[in-house]
Amino acid sequence: MGDNGKDIYLPAAAEVVRVEQMTKQEKFFEFRLASGKPLGHMPGQFAEVSLPGIGEAPISISSSPTSGDTFEMVVRQVGNVSGAMHRLEPGDEVGVRGPFGTTFPVDGELKGRDLLFICGGIGLVPVRSAINYVLDKRGDYGKVTVLFGAKTPGDRLFVDELAALDGREDVEFLETVDDTCGEKWNACVGVITMLFEKIEVSPESTTSIICGPPVMYKFAIMGLHEMGFTDDRIYVSLERRMKCGVGKCGHCQINGLYTCQDGPVFRYSDVAEVREAI
Ligand SMILES: Cc1cc2nc3c(=O)[nH]c(=O)nc-3n(C[C@H](O)[C@H](O)[C@H](O)COP(=O)(O)OP(=O)(O)OC[C@H]3O[C@@H](n4cnc5c(N)ncnc54)[C@H](O)[C@@H]3O)c2cc1C
Ligand code: FES
Secondary structure, eight states: OOTTSOOTTSOEEEEEEEEEEOSSSEEEEEEEETTOOOOOOOTTOEEEEEETTTEEEEEEOOSOGGGOSOEEEEEEOOSHHHHHHTTOOTTOEEEEEEEESOOOOTTTTTTTSEEEEEEEGGGHHHHHHHHHHHHHTGGGSSOEEEEEEESSGGGOSSHHHHHHHHHOTTEEEEEEESOOTTSOOOSEESOGGGGGGGOOOOTTTEEEEEESOHHHHHHHHHHHHHHTOOGGGEEEEOOOOOSSSSSSSOTTEETTEETTTTOSEEEHHHHTTSTTOO
């Protein structure tokens, strides 16, 4: 049993409400628990999604808990479970265990702070939950800056929401792609850290949240250090292979840390010295 009295090994049934192809590899899903209750997550958490006879995979929850009783996910097709999820249609059912893991402290120490979100590729998926939470309670936070980097224009997720962010006066939004691949593109070209010189943030009043491909963390953190950020003002969301999701099997261990329970969201100062964490 979990702390809330729920059996942590027993999946709850959830119905597919909406499916959309987002990019060549990624599909968007909206789910509703058969119980009609909200999933009860906070930004940064994940759930184990299962399909009978196929398996189970940890997937980040991309919607904000402020957005209603359904919850949203984005799945990249890479293997058995994600492949089967890509064949789902509205009305189909999946099993869901969770929510699990640590959260971006949007209701705690991030309140009142300026926020700098740094999202690379599919790293936007879990961070979107925090961004939308913050925007739904905009008055509780200071300056909000969002940086997004994708490989190519065609790999960008949530394009309408990115355009909406760009149009907001209370958010500074900048994006870049590694390569335009010949597509029409009016924004920056280059790695996400190139955007650092275009923004004005005060390291004393700002907390940064980073999620992206493994190679991005090292360079983003180096850039933040150069700007004057200390490690305790940086949060990272880390991904590791997981099985149980609840601290029992050890699959997700990084030198004694269980990514499923101690993470996936870590304060960087807690993992900076942990070998192989970043
Ligand atoms: C906290 C968390 C959040 C996540 N959020 C998302 C999300 O929002 N969206 C999303 O699409 N994915 C997400 N993932 C990743 C997702 O869980 C994995 O890609 C998962 O493996 C997909 O399951 P599958 O059965 O489709 O693929 P698998 O059959 O597990 O295969 C996936 C890929 O990994 C390789 N692989 C398989 N086993 C191993 C192994 N033991 N060691 C190394 N490589 C292996 C395979 O060859 C294949 O290329 C998340 C993972 C974690 C831990
Ligand atoms: S996934 Fe089993 S201990 Fe973390």
